[in-house]
Amino acid sequence: MKPDEGTxxxxxxFAAQREAHRRAPFPDWPARRDRxxxxxxxxxxxxxxxxxxxxxxxxxxxxxxxxxxEIFPSVAAIRTALRSGRRWMRRRRAPVSKWFLPxxxxxxxxxxxxxxxxxxxxxxLFLAIGPLxxxxxxxxxxxxxxxxxxxxxxxxxxxxxxxxFGADELAVxxxxxxxxxxxxxxxxxxxVFTGSTTVGRKVMRAAADNLTPVTLELGGKSPAVVAPxxxxxxxxxxxxxxxxxxxxxxxxxxxxxxxxxxxxxxxIGAAQxxxxxxxxxxxxxxxxxxxxxxxxxxxLLRYLDEAADAGVRRVDLFEGxxxxxxxxxxxxxxxxxxSTSLSVMRDEIFGPILPVLxxxxxxxxxxxxxxxxxxxxxxxxxxxxxxxREAIERTHVGGACINDTLMHVAQEGLPFGxxxxxxxxxxxxxxxxxxxxxxxxxxxxxxWHAMNLFAPPYRPFVRTMLGLMKRL
Numbered sequence: 001m002k003p004d005e006g007t008x009x010x011x012x013x014f015a016a017q018r019e020a021h022r023r024a025p026f027p028d029w030p031a032r033r034d035r036x037x038x039x040x041x042x043x044x045x046x047x048x049x050x051x052x053x054x055x056x057x058x059x060x061x062x063x064x065x066x067x068x069x070e071i072f073p074s075v076a077a078i079r080t081a082l083r084s085g086r087r088w089m090r091r092r093r094a095p096v097s098k099w100f101l102p103x104x105x106x107x108x109x110x111x112x113x114x115x116x117x118x119x120x121x122x123x124x125l126f127l128a129i130g131p132l133x134x135x136x137x138x139x140x141x142x143x144x145x146x147x148x149x150x151x152x153x154x155x156x157x158x159x160x161x162x163x164x165f166g167a168d169e170l171a172v173x174x175x176x177x178x179x180x181x182x183x184x185x186x187x188x189x190x191x192v193f194t195g196s197t198t199v200g201r202k203v204m205r206a207a208a209d210n211l212t213p214v215t216l217e218l219g220g221k222s223p224a225v226v227a228p229x230x231x232x233x234x235x236x237x238x239x240x241x242x243x244x245x246x247x248x249x250x251x252x253x254x255x256x257x258x259x260x261x262x263x264x265x266x267x268i269g270a271a272q273x274x275x276x277x278x279x280x281x282x283x284x285x286x287x288x289x290x291x292x293x294x295x296x297x298x299x300l301l302r303y304l305d306e307a308a309d310a311g312v313r314r315v316d317l318f319e320g321x322x323x324x325x326x327x328x329x330x331x332x333x334x335x336x337x338x339s340t341s342l343s344v345m346r347d348e349i350f351g352p353i354l355p356v357l358x359x360x361x362x363x364x365x366x367x368x369x370x371x372x373x374x375x376x377x378x379x380x381x382x383x384x385x386x387x388x389r390e391a392i393e394r395t396h397v398g399g400a401c402i403n404d405t406l407m408h409v410a411q412e413g414l415p416f417g418x419x420x421x422x423x424x425x426x427x428x429x430x431x432x433x434x435x436x437x438x439x440x441x442x443x444x445x446x447x448w449h450a451m452n453l454f455a456p457p458y459r460p461f462v463r464t465m466l467g468l469m470k471r472l
Contacts, residue, residue: 227384338355
């Protein structure tokens with residue numbers, strides 16, 4: 001579908017997928033496997049083109065980062081589904097209450113139908129392929145709405161999908177906000193949205209009109225907490241690796257760091273040393289990503305200007321030039337102990353700015369995290385396993401890493417999703433298969449059973465048996 005062609009073609013495309021699902025509502029494993037194999041070939045056969053398109057959209061994104069954060073996890077997810085999808089499809093035995101024996105029960109995973117996937121600009125391949133793998137494994141058809149902020153990649157994806165899939169299997173719908181609004185208003189059988197909390201609320205309202213279930217991946221302010229005594233030589237490189245990947249334009253990037261007050265200066269010094277080792281040429285380093293466009297770049301500059309006006313201490317992590325307005329490239333910055341009233345502490349940053357807040361007691365750090373909206377991730381750095389376990393129990397987050405950042409999202413054996421303001425629902429691997437399936441309960445009555453004894457007219461025997469059953 002071409003950009004912003006209106007809702008008539010969008011409705012026709014959806015109707016074609018819905019009719020195709022009606023004709024084949026329960027595709028067997030060979031059909032699902034075929035779709036997954038075609039999807040795998042789409043990614044593997046077009047890696048240079050994918051890297052170039054995303055690089056063009058960002059105005060400079062390292063090809064290695066596209067491989068690390070988009071192509072590799074997409075391929076890994078597809079291969080996991082190819083290995084395990086047949087097993088996920090199997091009917092699952094379920095227990096029957098002893099009072100209903102010898103009846104049997106089972107759970108039948110069945111496809112939902114047509115699933116809509118709204119993709120953000122920050123990881124335009126992986127955040128399309130990730131949920132799509134689970135959608136296909138579960139036997140569904142899908143429509144993808146990529147971001148208008150990645151036009152080169154969106155055009156490439158539409159072309160590659162058109163070459164390998166029928167429009168009634170998989171379709172890419174390009175367009176701006178009006179198309180996005182029309183897309184989310186379609187009566188999908190499930191809708192996946194990845195993006196900001198503000199837009200997520202709008203998506204959920206649109207889906208509610210059709211009672212469409214939603215999976216929302218929304219981000220939020222994910223904290224990194226360095227516990228007393230934990231090695232900064234280990235913590236700082238891992239925090240910066242998570243923060244500087246894609247120049248911080250990652251929904252699960254550390255959004256602020258909490259460090260013991262007496263180690264604040266050591267943390268700052270270690271961060272400067274590590275950032276310069278990672279990117280020795282500073283802004284000129286080709287392994288450092290640009291901000292995706294002028295609008296996002298201006299938003300980040302506003303955060304810095306507001307912090308400067310408030311007298312917040314700023315620490316530049318690169319030597320030399322701190323910004324390139326024409327190429328919208330911004331060097332990483334630490335903001336030391338900013339007020340929670342500032343935008344940089346209220347909004348998800350989505351850029352290479354890291355507020356660093358000192359704390360006096362670990363309980364104070366935990367209380368701070370608990371007082372903030374529930375984030376998509378928590379990064380806890382601690383050698384005390386019991387204390388780390390207690391921190392996970394006290395905080396309410398979408399997911400957590402102990403002694404690292406980002407790594408939980410790459411695990412197909414773990415569900416990925418938010419909680420509260422950071423989202424709802426989850427996917428990845430078996431968890432995604434179940435999210436995009438209707439787990440249909442089936443009860444099979446036996447030829448001989450006692451249920452007729454409980455039919456009207458109700459005799460004294462019924463009350464006697466009910467009393468017995470409640471005691472046992």
